[in-house]
Amino acid sequence: MSHKKLSLMMLAAFAGIGLAMIYYARFFRIQKHALFVNGSQFFPMLLGGMIVLFCVVSAVATVMRTEDEIIVIPNIQNILLTLAVTLAWVACWQYIGYFYAFSFFFVGFLIFRFNPAPASLMKLRDTLMYDGVIITVVYILFTFGLKTNL
Amino acid sequence: MFDFILNYDFMFLLEPATILGLIAGSVFGMMVGALPGLSATVGCALLLPVTFTLEPRASIVMMAAVFMSSQYGGSISAIVLGIPGTPAAVATVFDGYALSKKGFPGKALGYSLYSSTFAGFFGVAALMLLTGPLAEFALRLSDPELFLIGMMGLLSVVSLGEKDIWKTVISLFLGLAVGTIGIDPFTGAHRYTFGNIYLGNGILLVALLSGFYALSEVLEMCTGNMTRTVVTDTKNLKCHISWQEFKDILPVCVRGGIIGTICGIIPGLGGGPASFFSYTQAKAVDREPETFGQGNPRGIASCEGSNNAVVGGGLIPFLSLGIPGTPTIAVMAGALMVQGIDPGPQLMKENPALVYTVYWGLFFSVIAMFLLGRYTTSLFARILKCPGYVLMPVIIMLTLIGAYVGRGFWIDVWIAIGAGVLAFIMKRLDFSMNAFALSFVLADLIEDRFRRSLMLSKGDPVIFFNRPFCILIWLMIAYMIYVSIKNNNKLKQAGNLN
Numbered sequence: 114m115s116h117k118k119l120s121l122m123m124l125a126a127f128a129g130i131g132l133a134m135i136y137y138a139r140f141f142r143i144q145k146h147a148l149f150v151n152g153s154q155f156f157p158m159l160l161g162g163m164i165v166l167f168c169v170v171s172a173v174a175t176v177m178r179t180e181d182e183i184i185v186i187p188n189i190q191n192i193l194l195t196l197a198v199t200l201a202w203v204a205c206w207q208y209i210g211y212f213y214a215f216s217f218f219f220v221g222f223l224i225f226r227f228n229p230a231p232a233s234l235m236k237l238r239d240t241l242m243y244d245g246v247i248i249t250v251v252y253i254l255f256t257f258g259l260k261t262n263l
Numbered sequence: 264m265f266d267f268i269l270n271y272d273f274m275f276l277l278e279p280a281t282i283l284g285l286i287a288g289s290v291f292g293m294m295v296g297a298l299p300g301l302s303a304t305v306g307c308a309l310l311l312p313v314t315f316t317l318e319p320r321a322s323i324v325m326m327a328a329v330f331m332s333s334q335y336g337g338s339i340s341a342i343v344l345g346i347p348g349t350p351a352a353v354a355t356v357f358d359g360y361a362l363s364k365k366g367f368p369g370k371a372l373g374y375s376l377y378s379s380t381f382a383g384f385f386g387v388a389a390l391m392l393l394t395g396p397l398a399e400f401a402l403r404l405s406d407p408e409l410f411l412i413g414m415m416g417l418l419s420v421v422s423l424g425e426k427d428i429w430k431t432v433i434s435l436f437l438g439l440a441v442g443t444i445g446i447d448p449f450t451g452a453h454r455y456t457f458g459n460i461y462l463g464n465g466i467l468l469v470a471l472l473s474g475f476y477a478l479s480e481v482l483e484m485c486t487g488n489m490t491r492t493v494v495t496d497t498k499n500l501k502c503h504i505s506w507q508e509f510k511d512i513l514p515v516c517v518r519g520g521i522i523g524t525i526c527g528i529i530p531g532l533g534g535g536p537a538s539f540f541s542y543t544q545a546k547a548v549d550r551e552p553e554t555f556g557q558g559n560p561r562g563i564a565s566c567e568g569s570n571n572a573v574v575g576g577g578l579i580p581f582l583s584l585g586i587p588g589t590p591t592i593a594v595m596a597g598a599l600m601v602q603g604i605d606p607g608p609q610l611m612k613e614n615p616a617l618v619y620t621v622y623w624g625l626f627f628s629v630i631a632m633f634l635l636g637r638y639t640t641s642l643f644a645r646i647l648k649c650p651g652y653v654l655m656p657v658i659i660m661l662t663l664i665g666a667y668v669g670r671g672f673w674i675d676v677w678i679a680i681g682a683g684v685l686a687f688i689m690k691r692l693d694f695s696m697n698a699f700a701l702s703f704v705l706a707d708l709i710e711d712r713f714r715r716s717l718m719l720s721k722g723d724p725v726i727f728f729n730r731p732f733c734i735l736i737w738l739m740i741a742y743m744i745y746v747s748i749k750n751n752n753k754l755k756q757a758g759n760l761n
Contacts, residue, residue: 152450156443168433219660261316
């Protein structure tokens, strides 16, 4: 997609956030207090207004710009896969527990997937070796050393 | 003025946790510096979970050691491979790699190490001598002045070198806006928490910043070639230079130290611009400017001599005014805030021992960096062989553990992931990550001072204009805007000519 179009979409999203800030600020429980000249909604509303204002200015500047470029994100499938696996790992860690077991699979999967060597026992051995070392170091550092409950 | 020598209990530095933090921070800093793509900011973000369980003194010393060593670490890959390990080492490639290609990588590393060490000490000396007086001065300032100083810090980030000024301004306001989430300290009202009790204390700085810098870096790695393993000859990397050679680069180191310290003090500049300014200046006054880019030792010394001084310089406004001028220092601020410590002029008054520990911790981290660089550089050069597909899961794991360990709230882990994705998109569309992060760190200070000032004046904004120091700060802001516009026009003209 073109840089211009994506920028405009992003600016619209940020302007929406600005407007939402102003809208929701009206519902803050304590609006104003005799002691406080400006209430809890004052600063967020000001910021929301500024965000909207500068999004409009930036949008105008973007539209008026003559040059454009196409944004290419190489290997986007790698990004999506990494994000999906990360989300699954965190969800398992949060709802099931067993941090080290899930981490072992998570780290192992990513190393195996992104290692360009053809699938073989050697590759599996390397993956397990790296995986084992990483998980052991994290265990020694956090659970054993820093007494962190993961 | 010399309380940091006379009234400091040096036994603090001999505590096992502090010594361990110093050594671990130096080793880790050199490692992340040497690895292209990882920077001091990512290194500090990855170490955040470790700092939670340490004493504030040990954790800040560890962070400072990471910051210091990574500056030299960045030059290892710049010299050995021609790939800068950190943005601050980009200019080092010009002469460092050229000298390395001539068959003297050890000499090039030696010039880098000795100039880095000199500049490190220079920055520490500036930190020791300037922080106290500046903090004392800041204590005399009132809320309107402190608000304007905070704004000046943000404005300097906007005016210095981002690609799209409007998007940088938007990033700045977004950072401030995210900072308003949580309970309002003045009225106790919940703001944008949407009934979620975990958001009551606001968004955890550590979660947001570690996701922002470390996870976005992982996504960036995914777009490139993760299989790249750099096989390099790690022989002939013994870095050493003679006394005569050191004397030759000494004047360049002094000038680099001054430039680096000033660039550190100015919020938003940091190591990258400092090394370029220093390189340009060194070339302009050198007796053989034509040899720059062909392996001139003074070219190496000018860059490395400035980027290490940035560390000490950058900590001056942070410790004296509470303004983190670079993303790395913003992450360090996160580590302190989690421990309930607010950097700023009050810190110097209430807990001088902690500030002095930073001074001396940084001083000894320079020594640790020198010893590590002198005797183990070839070992760190071997780390360059570590492939991206092994680094990537490690970075993700450490980042998300850090986000979780901060408060033990799951929402922080999800925020870290969201911040990483947002930063990745923002970077692609020329929004400013640094403006967002720095304004988020400064959000509390700015809102707090802004509203207090208006309370003092009963809502009259004239309070920001009718006080002598306020007028002075406005003049400085006006000057900054003028310089920024002038530079922009210059760049545009140069672009048109090209």
